[in-house]
Amino acid sequence: MLIDIDKLPKEGLTVNRDFEYPSAELVEEDAVFLKPVHVELIVKKYFDQVQVAGRIATVLRFNCSRCLTPFEYPVDSRFDLIYLPEEIEEIKEELEEEDVNTLYYTAPHLDLREVVLEQLNLTFPLRPLCAENCPGICPVCGVVGRDGTCSCTVPGADPRFQPLKSIMKDKK
Ligand SMILES: [Zn+2]
Numbered sequence: 001m002l003i004d005i006d007k008l009p010k011e012g013l014t015v016n017r018d019f020e021y022p023s024a025e026l027v028e029e030d031a032v033f034l035k036p037v038h039v040e041l042i043v044k045k046y047f048d049q050v051q052v053a054g055r056i057a058t059v060l061r062f063n064c065s066r067c068l069t070p071f072e073y074p075v076d077s078r079f080d081l082i083y084l085p086e087e088i089e090e091i092k093e094e095l096e097e098e099d100v101n102t103l104y105y106t107a108p109h110l111d112l113r114e115v116v117l118e119q120l121n122l123t124f125p126l127r128p129l130c131a132e133n134c135p136g137i138c139p140v141c142g143v144v145g146r147d148g149t150c151s152c153t154v155p156g157a158d159p160r161f162q163p164l165k166s167i168m169k170d171k172k
C-alpha cells in the first residue's frame with residue numbers, strides 16, 4: 001500500500017485494515033502467520049516529515065528455541081515513527097545522531113506495507129520461548145520436559161540454576 005506523501009490530507013490519513021504477508025517475509029525462521037496483521041494507524045505529514053503512529057496486531061506461530069515445540073505468539077504493538085525524506089539521511093549521518101524511531105522514505109511515496117512488516121519483525125524476541133521457564137529437551141532421554149517430565153536426573157542441566165543451587169547448599 002503506497003502512500004502518496006504529497007496527497008496526504010492535513011488531518012492525516014487513518015488506515016484501519018488487514019495486511020497479509022507470506023510467512024517467508026518474517027525474519028524469524030519457521031515462524032508462520034496464523035492471522036493477517038491488523039493495522040490501526042494514522043499517517044500525518046508535517047512539512048516534509050511523515051509521522052506513522054498506531055498499533056499492529058496479529059498472531060504468529062513460533063517454534064520454541066529451547067524445546068522446539070510450536071507455540072502461538074500474539075503481537076499487539078504500538079509505535080510512533082517519524083520518517084524523513086531520504087536526502088536528509090546524509091545530513092543526519094554527519095551529525096551522527098542515532099534514533100531508532102526516525103526512519104527515511106523515498107519521496108514521493110511511503111510503502112505502508114513495508115513499514116508494518118518492518119515494525120512487526122522488530123517486535124520478535126531474539127530467542128522465542130514457549131514459556132519463560134521452558135525446561136527444554138532432556139539431554140538424556142530427549143523428552144520435552146513440559147509435556148511429561150521425565151525421571152532422569154541431570155545434574156546442572158540448566159546453568160541458570162547453578163547460582164541458586166550453590167546458595168541453597170551454603171544454607172545447609
Ligand atoms: Zn519450549
Ligand SMILES: [Zn+2]
Pocket residue numbers: 138139140141142143150151152
Ligand atoms: Zn530424561
